[in-house]
Amino acid sequence: MTPQRAGRQSGAGGPDHVRFGLFYLGYYGYVGLISPYVSLYFADRGFDPVQIGVLMASFQVSRIAGPYLWGWLSDMMHTRVRILRVSAFTSLLAFLVLPGVGSYGGMMAMMLTLSLLTSAMSPLGDALTISTLRRYGAFDHSYGRIRMFGSLGFIGAVLAGGALFEAVGMRAFPWVASALLAILAGVVLTIRDAADEGPRTTPPRALPLLRRPDAAWFLASAFLMMFAHAALYVFYSLWLETLGYSKFAIGMMWTIGVVAEIVFFYYQGLLFARLALRTILAGTFVLAALRFGLTGYFAQVAWLMALVQVLHAATFAAHHSASLKRLQTWFAGPLQGRGQALYTGISYGVGGTLGGLAMGWTWNALAPAHTFGLAAVAAAAGAFCAAMSFRAEGDGALQSSAAQTRSAIASDEVSPGDSIPNR
Numbered sequence: 001m002t003p004q005r006a007g008r009q010s011g012a013g014g015p016d017h018v019r020f021g022l023f024y025l026g027y028y029g030y031v032g033l034i035s036p037y038v039s040l041y042f043a044d045r046g047f048d049p050v051q052i053g054v055l056m057a058s059f060q061v062s063r064i065a066g067p068y069l070w071g072w073l074s075d076m077m078h079t080r081v082r083i084l085r086v087s088a089f090t091s092l093l094a095f096l097v098l099p100g101v102g103s104y105g106g107m108m109a110m111m112l113t114l115s116l117l118t119s120a121m122s123p124l125g126d127a128l129t130i131s132t133l134r135r136y137g138a139f140d141h142s143y144g145r146i147r148m149f150g151s152l153g154f155i156g157a158v159l160a161g162g163a164l165f166e167a168v169g170m171r172a173f174p175w176v177a178s179a180l181l182a183i184l185a186g187v188v189l190t191i192r193d194a195a196d197e198g199p200r201t202t203p204p205r206a207l208p209l210l211r212r213p214d215a216a217w218f219l220a221s222a223f224l225m226m227f228a229h230a231a232l233y234v235f236y237s238l239w240l241e242t243l244g245y246s247k248f249a250i251g252m253m254w255t256i257g258v259v260a261e262i263v264f265f266y267y268q269g270l271l272f273a274r275l276a277l278r279t280i281l282a283g284t285f286v287l288a289a290l291r292f293g294l295t296g297y298f299a300q301v302a303w304l305m306a307l308v309q310v311l312h313a314a315t316f317a318a319h320h321s322a323s324l325k326r327l328q329t330w331f332a333g334p335l336q337g338r339g340q341a342l343y344t345g346i347s348y349g350v351g352g353t354l355g356g357l358a359m360g361w362t363w364n365a366l367a368p369a370h371t372f373g374l375a376a377v378a379a380a381a382g383a384f385c386a387a388m389s390f391r392a393e394g395d396g397a398l399q400s401s402a403a404q405t406r407s408a409i410a411s412d413e414v415s416p417g418d419s420i421p422n423r
Contacts, residue, residue, distance in 0.1 A: 017142060017145070020191070022187045023125055024153065025150065026184035028149075028153040028154040029153035029154065029184075031154060033176060036158055036161070037161055037165060039056060042055055057353075058108060059115045061112070061115070061353070062119050063349040065345065067119050067120070067122070067340070068341040070083055070119065071127070072338055080124045080125075080127055081191050081193045082193075084120065084188045087124075088188045089185050090117050092185055094110060095178040099174050124340070129146060141272075144264065144266060144268030144269065144317075145265065148261075148262045152262060155255065164176065214330075214389045214393040218326055218327075218389040219346050221281075221285065221383075221389060222347035222351065224351065224378045225285065225351070225379065226348050226355060228288055228355065229288075229315070230359050231374070234359060238368075240253065240305075243299055243300055256309040256312075260310045260312050260313035261313050268321055277325060280322045281319070281322040282386045284314050285382040286379075287314040287315055288314070288375075288376075289383065292373075292379060296369040296372025297372075297373070315379075327340070358374065362374050
């Protein structure tokens, strides 16, 4: 489904698919440039491996607290688009001055700033897309077909960036990143906030919802999935190289995974129409445990590794879409921004950071294969947490409803005869 075809559904009669598709294309194109090449840029600037490691870690630090800060601000201000615009334009300005930063301390400050600024884009972009699609009951069918353009942007930037930097050198990196951010900023200027679902009031607090057992179990499962995927994102290429795979073969393995996720996103509506959400979500963890176990202990079998990479459609794409849908159980409407931010911070921020540290320890202290073994164990634990989230759903809803009613009565939001707060 092309953006132009999807765009026919935009306007007053439906959500504007084309602008959201272009947003994901631009943002994940930027991510596809940063993820594989920023460390090479640091090396080209003369920083040693330890310094590069600390600079790379600074990205993760900002991903822990940054998303919730932006999510809280968007819910308080009743806007996501204005914050996305600020994020895009200030990130662009920061990249434009990056070539003039010479000291290590200055580069560290710049990376922390950039990471904090760009940490708004993923959760708020998802929150805006989902809240718009929900108004038309279009999430199951349309979200995947919009989000797949992010995957296309990512793989396109990885491939084009590699060819470009091979030809002109890494000094072009900040200028290419600036060009992508300029395009993204232009796209964000065309996006509008979703219409309010009701009258504007002071948004309720989000953090008390974490006391609900079903929400807590779900976020624990999200943490464990990204903890497990740290083995993939940090050590997969190194593991294959250790086993004698060529760089071309390693690149092909990554390509298989991205193509698989694109195919899933396109056909996501068919799966969501046929299977219960709990089946999809729990199944992604079971398949993740299988994927990482096979990667750790049978990676020398090349044809098997190619098949295993197809499971990226489940462990990333299906898990991502199912998680965003599950998140709407607790965080919708005025809580949308903070809900997306909590999910991003706990899973990608805390889970990715601690996962990287734990996988690094197993790589050095035990054996590389056991790095992926640990990832398989984490994924299996995540399956248990996901199942517990649905099992605890009834109790959590009753507890939350009772707590909200008591709080509302105490603050005169409802009269003692009402059963729910007037929100």
